[in-house]
Amino acid sequence: MKKKLVVLGSGFGAFSCLKEINYNLFDVKIVSPRNHFLFTCLLPSTTVGTIEFRSIIEPIRNIKKAHYIQAYCNRIVSSINEIHCEDSDTKKTFELEYDTLVISVGEVTNTFNIEGVKEYAYFLREAADARKIRIKVIDCFENASLPNISEEERRSFLRFVVCGGGPTGVEFAAELHDFIEEDVRKNYKGLDNYIEVILIEAGDKLLNTFDEKLSQYTMKIFKRQRINVKTNSYITRITKNEIYVNDGSHFKYGLLVWATGNTATDLIKNCDLPKNEHNKIIVDRYLKVKDTSNIYGLGDCSEIPEEPYPATAQTAQRQGKYLGKSLNKIIKGKNVKPFRYKDLGMLAYIGSHKALANIRQYKGSGFAAWLFWRSVYITKLVSLKNKVLVLFDWFKTFVFGRDISNF
Ligand SMILES: Cc1cc2nc3c(=O)[nH]c(=O)nc-3n(C[C@H](O)[C@H](O)[C@H](O)COP(=O)(O)OP(=O)(O)OC[C@H]3O[C@@H](n4cnc5c(N)ncnc54)[C@H](O)[C@@H]3O)c2cc1C
Numbered sequence: 210m211k212k213k214l215v216v217l218g219s220g221f222g223a224f225s226c227l228k229e230i231n232y233n234l235f236d237v238k239i240v241s242p243r244n245h246f247l248f249t250c251l252l253p254s255t256t257v258g259t260i261e262f263r264s265i266i267e268p269i270r271n272i273k274k275a276h277y278i279q280a281y282c283n284r285i286v287s288s289i290n291e292i293h294c295e296d297s298d299t300k301k302t303f304e305l306e307y308d309t310l311v312i313s314v315g316e317v318t319n320t321f322n323i324e325g326v327k328e329y330a331y332f333l334r335e336a337a338d339a340r341k342i343r344i345k346v347i348d349c350f351e352n353a354s355l356p357n358i359s360e361e362e363r364r365s366f367l368r369f370v371v372c373g374g375g376p377t378g379v380e381f382a383a384e385l386h387d388f389i390e391e392d393v394r395k396n397y398k399g400l401d402n403y404i405e406v407i408l409i410e411a412g413d414k415l416l417n418t419f420d421e422k423l424s425q426y427t428m429k430i431f432k433r434q435r436i437n438v439k440t441n442s443y444i445t446r447i448t449k450n451e452i453y454v455n456d457g458s459h460f461k462y463g464l465l466v467w468a469t470g471n472t473a474t475d476l477i478k479n480c481d482l483p484k485n486e487h488n489k490i491i492v493d494r495y496l497k498v499k500d501t502s503n504i505y506g507l508g509d510c511s512e513i514p515e516e517p518y519p520a521t522a523q524t525a526q527r528q529g530k531y532l533g534k535s536l537n538k539i540i541k542g543k544n545v546k547p548f549r550y551k552d553l554g555m556l557a558y559i560g561s562h563k564a565l566a567n568i569r570q571y572k573g574s575g576f577a578a579w580l581f582w583r584s585v586y587i588t589k590l591v592s593l594k595n596k597v598l599v600l601f602d603w604f605k606t607f608v609f610g611r612d613i614s615n616f
Contacts, residue, residue: 211236212540215292215307217282217476219243219269221525222313222508222532224591229533232274234540238305239277240294244269247336248595250522250586253380253558256333256342257388258611264598266336267591278305285310285480287501309503309536312490313529316471316509316520325447330467333377342466346385347615349463350397360403365461367404370452372444373468374410375418376557379427381466382408383560386434390561392611406436409454411443411469416557418519419567426574427559434560471520477510485512494547496532507532513548523553556582 212235216223219241230237248265255262269277280303284293292310295302318334320326331345332338346369352358353366369385371378389404408415408431414424415431415438431438439454446453453459473488483491483499490506491499492513498504508525518524527550535545554568556578564582566573573581583603590596 212308213238213306214309214311214536215240215305216275216311216313217241217292218313218315218508219246219277220313220315220508221246221249221522222315222529223311224267224269225526225529226311226313226507226533226536227272227275227529229530229537230275231537234537235309237275238307239269239272239275240280240282240292240305241269241277242279242281242297243335244277244279245336246591248586248590249334250589251599252333252336252339253377253384255336255339256381257346257384257392258343258613259384259387259606260599260602262336262340264595264602265590267595271592282314282476285312285476285482285504287482287504290503307503310505311532311536312477312498312504312506312510313508313525314474314476314510315525316477317474318467319470319472320467321469323444323446326444326467329447329449330372330465332467333381342381342464344615345464346388347613350393350400350613351615352463353400353403354397361461363400363403364405365450366463367400368460368462369404369406370462370465371406371408371468372465373470374408374412374415374438374440375468375470376416376555378408378410378466378468379415380558381468382406382431382436383434383558386436386560388611390434392613395610396613408436408438409442409444410438410440413440415440416565419555419557419565420572423565423567423572423574427557427565430559430561430563471509473510482506485514487512494549495535495545496528496548505532505536518550519552521555524550556585558582 214235214237216239224246245266245268251265254260280294280296282292282294292305318332331342349366353363371382415427416424443455451459489512492506492511496505496507498506507528509520531548538545557565562579563575564579566578
């Protein structure tokens with residue numbers, strides 16, 4: 210009789226685990242509200258149409274041997290090996306039993322409980338978020354092109370604000386800059402002098418996990434690109450029309466993208482599994498949740514206290530691969546080695562065909578790093594279909610420009 214394996218999530222950790230599992234040994238159920246895997250590393254490129262949304266997603270039902278259920282898990286009852294789930298659309302609830310549970314539910318964007326964030330800011334985590342941003346960006350340009358509006362109104366529509374100077378905020382600002390340079394100037398005449406891109410960062414530099422020189426290089430390039438970087442600043446309040454900053458200033462805006470880091474999902478916050486001070490599930494070097502015998506945690510929602518790894522796609526993907534292989538061995542009574550990995554480093558796109566490569570063997574920036582950035586991500590995409598589609602999108606954007614239709 211096959212063992213019941215339940216996997217929570219369809220992101221980097223879960224997807225790579227599911228690719229390794231031996232389906233002759235396990236009866237696998239996947240529970241996730243998102244019925245696709247999303248390659249988040251290229252998500253900022255989809256917000257302005259450099260890449261199309263469907264080019265970086267892979268339906269989870271393509272894993273034919275597993276049984277996928279579109280729902281949230283909202284409770285883990287570890288004492289009786291059971292989870293409680295709810296479908297957010299129909300609100301129907303159900304329970305599932307497991308012999309082994311794998312938790313890879315990631316995290317959510319941290320709003321820091323700042324007034325107005327949930328209501329008025331745009332997040333950038335899911336394909337649906339990127340789609341909303343793309344529509345809004347184009348709406349801002351269409352609104353600013355209306356006849357009989359004041360100069361002040363036009364300026365407000367074209368004030369794009371990004372909150373957070375980490376990789377997501379920086380990459381979004383970079384993509385927006387490219388869109389303005391390469392497509393807006395061609396298609397929306399006379400708006401040039403009204404456009405303003407502001408990046409607000411609470412710390413004293415951008416990309417604080419990157420090498421100091423690369424961070425400074427980004428500041429230099431952003432200055433050249435006329436991206437107004439405000440360091441040591443943070444947003445205190447947002448209303449429908451205005452953003453209030455800690456220095457007492459406030460200004461009108463067209464779009465605000467919120468990219469300020471992560472916090473635990475409600476499932477993890479409310480579950481009674483052992484957690485650290487950041488609300489991450491504590492796992493051992495075998496990714497087994499502390500004080501449990503059959504629950505595993507991986508990716509952004511978990512941490513190995515002795516060896517905390519960065520919350521990146523790379524970590525989640527490697528942990529998923531490791532865990533899939535380990536579970537196949539454990540069920541046969543074989544010994545497994547603990548999880549180990551060396552951080553390969555980070556990459557980020559900063560606009561104008563320039564990128565940063567912050568890896569051990571090579572710390573580079575500029576056009577060569579951009580070619581490297583593109584070649585790494587094309588190889589990391591999870592299916593041949595995605596690789597072909599992304600290559601095609603890059604070619605299409607290069608030849609024809611980005612599509613500015615709105616629907
Ligand atoms: C815009 C953006 C760009 C990024 N760029 C990079 C990059 O360039 N390089 C890099 O290394 N990392 C990058 N990251 C970080 C990377 O995406 C994460 O570290 C990685 O996705 C973590 O994988 P995970 O499996 O832990 O979680 P995720 O990939 O976030 O997956 C979590 C899954 O759990 C599901 N889920 C959530 N709640 C529940 C629940 N209650 N029940 C069931 N399922 C649930 C979600 O729907 C999702 O399918 C980026 C992130 C973002 C948002």
